[in-house]
Amino acid sequence: MEWHSWLSGLVGGVLIGLAATWLMVTLGRIAGVSGIIGTLLTARPRGDSAWRLTFLLGLISGPLLLTLAGGGFGNVLGRPGAVIGEPAGGVMLMLLAGLLVGVGTGLGSGCTSGHGVCGLARLSPRSMVATLTFLMTAIMTVFVVRHLIGGGA
Template sequence: MENFTPLSSLMGGVLIGLSAAILWVADGRIAGISGILGGLLRPKPGETGWRLAFLAGLLAAPLLYVAVQGAPEVSVEAGTARLVLAGLLVGFGTRLGSGCTSGHGVCGLARLSPRSFAATLVFMAVAALTVYASRHLA
């Protein structure tokens, strides 16, 4: 709680929700990042442009922040092997759950999807257990 930032967290959440709502209302698409990125691997005709634009916005936003505010101090205490393993587990979980936290947690819950509600509960439970295990059992 030493780095509690309610205002910037609220603003970030509003921007995420707004971008998901705009994509859904304007184009009928779900703003699930794993699905957007995965759709570029085997693109259908007319699908590449909006996917690239959305991903470009995801990359441009932090670069714009750094240009305006400067780079924040980042400290990662995990080693490379642990980070690679974590990334692989997240990718596996995304495939297993048929979507990621943005697709299920933001868009699916907004659509009152029971499957997304179950997936989000699993995401949050596993996250809580992971934090507990890494801070108290490791």
């Protein structure tokens, strides 16, 4: 791992923490992305759509601005100049995975940003259980896919 890889992660983590703190301090809201998107898409307008849209535009514009500044999307394939590319398991598997993540955020009443970042920072027992569940599910999924099914890199 090169020094700029961990530095990018550190800077990104600090920015996520600052954004979550700013949202809590200024609006008293949790920076749970699934809740922000879900409420924006399913709830009737309650006068708080502007901050939700602004937050989501910030999530999208950050990587785009980094790319325009010459930062690229990162060396995700282990080759200089490589970008994300096609999903390793195909588009249908990616769509199924996305659907399962959506179901999971509904069952868990939140996502990794709401529970893992904001909930853990508030020492919420519910968020601790949810985050442990997310992590254990991810670990088991990687194990099954890579070692039992044999489909991973």
